[in-house]
Amino acid sequence: MTTIEFFHRIGRHARGRDFTKLSLSETTDLLEASNAALNRLYGSLPTYFKEMTIGFILPPPRQINVTVARGSDLLSSSVFAPAEIGRSVVLGGDPNWNQVLGTQNLANPYNGESGDVQGYVYGDAFWSERYPFDRIIGNPRFLQPGAIPLMRSELTRSSYASLFYQTIGRPQAFWTQSLGNSQGNEPLICMRFAPAPDIAYTMSVRIAFWAMRLTLADFTAANTLPVPDQFIETCLIPLALKALMATPVWDDTRKDEDRIDKGAAEAIAFLKNQPGQVGSPDNRIFTPIGF
């Protein structure tokens, strides 16, 4: 189903009962309901519906020139790319390893002489700019044949990774680091690697993503909904109608709120009943295929 077909379906429950006549503000009500429904749908489905394996490159060290003052965590200009957020940076005059927190922000105050300094950004962090991030599922792995898998340090609170802190070479350990989303920092989380890569390494990792957001552009382009067909009429539309009830554009003259409520509850129940695994059962009691 395309986004236009979908907006038409739920728009029949909006004031005027024809989404093509809605004002731009009213269309944002439809968007709000649609995105709420998408997230409720994927929040109730098993994780494999949200999962994909994505590739990325840990780049080699990059030289930079910046102007910075002692005690400051703010550089004079935006020298970092958004993709470099989370990576280690070492600036001349300060022996301490620092971290990139924004395009011109450091995590820690610069502890060197003020002025123009040279430094290096190390490609020891990765975060996904694709789709709303949910969580990391599997271990990242090198794509070079014969490469040794990385060790995860999360369970040992980075003690394994600490063996390689502030060293440069082929990454051997990884861990996740939260960057303070509640303080306005983005991204929510990044993957850190140690040692910091000496050359470019191609890797991949399994990550779960929330559904792509629908935007005003979807009212023009008839894009395909990011939802498997079997969940559109059964779940997405009932959940969207439920969410639409809370918006100003809801047509409350039909008095069908009870039916909509019931439909949404049935949709959630349907989603919860989906098989927990997409392939054959994979558990410790060797459940046969088909169960």
Add this chain to the structure above:
Amino acid sequence: MSLTITQVQNDLLSKLGLEDPTQATDGALQDVLIAINGAMQQLQTAGQDYFTREKLSIAFAAGTSMYPLPQSIQSVIGPLRLNSGQSIRALSSRGELDQFDRIFLGVSSFGAAQGNPFAYWIENLRDDAGPDANQITLHLVPVPLNGGSVTIEVVNDAPTYTLEDLVTDIVLPIAQNYTESIFLPIARWLVTRSSLFSRPELLDGLEKDYNNAIARLAMAGGFPAAVQPAPDRAPQA
């Protein structure tokens, strides 16, 4: 075919007791004209569903977002359509226009950047200098990156006739030719306001006819709207 303006004039003069139109004074003709124009205005304000909707094509140029519409237009009905066939959406307030990029595109600057228009704002301002005291302006956002045209549906002002028109064979533009059942009863009722009206025995009948005409107008989709309550959609007003 609807009645001509001369036929209507003669009918209204007869309600003033003037069976011979050639005997009508300028004052009588003036009162008849007021009744005809008044009745036309009542029909034209009967609502967009009573055959008042007309199409208008407006060309727009790259870099220009504001387009004054002809002053003969009394209201704009949405949604608008680009020449590509795409509908564009109405904004709800001047504030939404002023902060378009901030509200709808999530950026920090005021106003609207250039792009392909997907929304519009209809601004109604008073302008005493023009032929009508109301000037409607169409704003397209984002500011058009390329030229094109937009089709809008409008309600024009009612036609205004002058004394010279009374001697012509102009056919009154009454929807579905309901001149006798809707237009004339309204015009007859209005002409009873003339100082020359001297037939009080007609008043009861004329008032009943007028009320019937208003009821028929409602049945035909006019004011009051056939579907009530009409959705509250200010940008289309």
